[in-house]
Amino acid sequence: MSLLEVQNLCKSYGALTVTDDVCLSVEEGELHAIIGPNGAGKTTLISQLSGQLPSNSGKVRFNGADITRLAMPQRVRRGLSRSFQITSILPAFSVLENVSTAVQAREGSSFRFFAPVASETALNDQARAALARVGLEGRAEVRAGSLSHGEKRQLELAIALATNPRLLLLDEPLAGTSGPEAERLIRVIGSLKGEVTVLLIEHDMDAVFALADRISVLVYGRLIATGTGEAIRADRQVRSAYLGEDA
Numbered sequence: 001m002s003l004l005e006v007q008n009l010c011k012s013y014g015a016l017t018v019t020d021d022v023c024l025s026v027e028e029g030e031l032h033a034i035i036g037p038n039g040a041g042k043t044t045l046i047s048q049l050s051g052q053l054p055s056n057s058g059k060v061r062f063n064g065a066d067i068t069r070l071a072m073p074q075r076v077r078r079g080l081s082r083s084f085q086i087t088s089i090l091p092a093f094s095v096l097e098n099v100s101t102a103v104q105a106r107e108g109s110s111f112r113f114f115a116p117v118a119s120e121t122a123l124n125d126q127a128r129a130a131l132a133r134v135g136l137e138g139r140a141e142v143r144a145g146s147l148s149h150g151e152k153r154q155l156e157l158a159i160a161l162a163t164n165p166r167l168l169l170l171d172e173p174l175a176g177t178s179g180p181e182a183e184r185l186i187r188v189i190g191s192l193k194g195e196v197t198v199l200l201i202e203h204d205m206d207a208v209f210a211l212a213d214r215i216s217v218l219v220y221g222r223l224i225a226t227g228t229g230e231a232i233r234a235d236r237q238v239r240s241a242y243l244g245e246d247a
């Protein structure tokens, strides 16, 4: 049984079909990347899987259960988390507070105003462990707004990891980074392999081919191929539809 099974998933906006009968499986422990040209529907698909966007039809099964109709918080509680974009970081709060607040909110206890000290400590420990996981432990007390762009991307990852996901959905985690910042993020994502199952959308092809166990190619909302990096590079349909080469 695959950890995630997507069956005939569809999403359209009026006459525009953005997710077109997508079938996809993600195995436990793998790092599976989805690539495709701009506007192919990658972000839409991830939003459908995270529960942010309802699907028109099709099924999503996670760990054997049908989660198609579950809202995002319920999916997070089952271990399916999406990393959140920089815009969701609270700049005036410390890096640690950003992680602990997110954990508290997503675990559904944000209204527990009088939390006992012990649970507060547990929360902070969980947050610190996530920060250490992405190499931000030394920045825990710093205001999130003063982090560099690359560090903010590390913080997004820490926030997602702090909920102990079994499957992590990453939407362009390298966006806006380059050089050493990008390399650090690639190392962090690579270090998750085997520990957390990852479904990754990324435009940086070097990163995708270096990190992914399998790659799926989405073009105009349709999955045209799934395979190892080697198989995808050699696929004639992929080369002509996506890489713009003559088949």
Ligand SMILES: Nc1ncnc2c1ncn2[C@@H]1O[C@H](COP(=O)(O)OP(=O)(O)OP(=O)(O)O)[C@@H](O)[C@H]1O
Pocket: 013, 016, 018, 036, 037, 038, 039, 040, 041, 042, 043, 044, 045
């Ligand atoms: N709310 C919406 N209403 C109408 N059309 C939308 C909506 N959201 C997305 N689309 C359209 O759906 C298509 C897929 O968009 P999506 O952002 O999922 O693609 P993408 O592959 O993630 O693109 P990129 O690589 O540029 O981020 C695009 O044509 C986009 O214009």
